[in-house]
Amino acid sequence: MNTQKRRKATQIDIARLAGVSQSTVSLVLNEDPSRSQIPAATRERVMDAVRELGYTANPAARSLKGGRNRLLGLYTFETVFPLDQRDFYYPFLAGVEEETAERGYDLVLFTSAGYDQGRGVYAGDVNRLKVADGCVLLGRHIRRDDLERLVAEDFPVVFVGRRHVEGGALSFVAADYAAATRDVVLRLAALGHRRLLYLAAGDQSEPSQDRASGYQEGLAEAGVTSDERIIEPDGLTADRLVGWLADGVTAIVVEPTEDDRVAVALQEAAASARVGIPEDVSVALLGDPPTWSASPRDWAGFSIPRTEMARAAVDMLINLLDGQAEQRTLFLPCPQVTGDSIAPARVRP
Structure with missing residues (x-):
């Protein structure tokens, strides 16, 4: 044999x-x-030989020669696998996969860690993403030094979400959190709310900054000057919630997080204090709940166009690869959600 x-x-x-x-x-x-300058008969002879010999191309070798291998990468700074359809990141990943397939590219998922302390793009001095033509980046807790190196290398990347890089310009597709948050504040003001409280996620990421900016803009436009803010959900107790209401707070806006800890803490405090939403206090979320639980609550606020952001990021990346990227940053509007968690301000004695 x-x-x-x-x-x-x-x-x-x-x-x-x-x-x-x-x-x-x-x-x-x-x-x-x-x-196109090669006669059709010659091209056909080449393809007949390919089929007869069972030839398969080596994408990595083609890439090393400076060619395009029609592979797009997806790198996440978060641990997102495994996941299900209720996961915060699921619509982003689904959108990237759908748009990549429709555009005739294959998708490579980069999920391994490059640092002892956590996830990273580089293993030593090697950019692990270069097996792909370009890469879509995703995640809230990022490594700024990785982004700076990618920009310095001029490696084609597009971030899903606004991110700032010192000394360079990073292409991104983001939700317009500032405008959407301003509109939520104006909706509450139109319902008679004059003292609002803002529960933030507690970090200084660009999405948090944009929401905070929109919140202040909405207060100024509505002529609402009273502003109470708590940064961390830790210590969000029933007594504290009752104290805020006693001080005149009639509406609370909440910045959702991946693990939903802020919204969960608020709901638990309200239930413990027997505070009704929206009967006693209106609550609006500055984005979708990160997990779609069985809770009957239909939160008011706005929706994040996650799938659309991901698909637009792939489109922008391919345009970068084709040298046709006229636009390197894009903000998508966030549709307002009516919900059942806000009502006219309650007049208290």
Whole structure:
């Protein structure tokens, strides 16, 4: 029995069988624009030889030669696998996959860690993303030094979400949190609310900054000057909630987080204090709840266009690769959600 392993066919083998030069084979297989100058009969002979020899291209080798391998990467700074359809990141991942497939690219998921302290793009000095033509980046807790190095290398990346990089310009597709948050504040003001409280996520990420900016803009536009704010959900007790209401707070806006800890803490405090939502206090979320639980509560606020953001990021990345990127940043509007958690301000004695 002959157990000798058959040698993989090469472009030289194809050239010999088709009776053409290796450069002609390369132009045909790599879909080079110059291939249009090659007669159709010659191209067909090359493809017949490819099929006969069972030739398969090596994407990594093609990439090392400076060509395009039609692979797009997706790198997450968060641990998001495994997940289900209720996960905060699921719509982003689904949108990237759908748009990539529709555009005729394959998708590579980068999920391994490059640092002892956590996830990172670089393993030593090696950019692990370079196996792909370009990469979509995702995640709230990022490594700024990784982003700075990617921009400095001019490696094609697009971030899902607004991110700022010192000394360079990072392409991104983001939700317009500032405008959406301003509109939520104006809705509450139109219902007679004059003292609002803002429960923030407690970090200084760009999405948090945008929401805070929109909140202040809405207060100023509505002529509402009273502003109470708590940064961390820790210590959000029933007594504290009752104290806020006694001080005149009639509405609370909440910045959701991936683990929903702020909204959960508020609901538990309200239930413990027997405070009704929205009968005693109106509550609006500055974005969708990160998990779609069985809770009957239909939160008022706005919705984050996660799938649309992801698809737009893929589109922007491909335009970057094609040298046709006229727009390097994009903000998508967030539709307002009516919900059942806000009502006219209650007049207290």
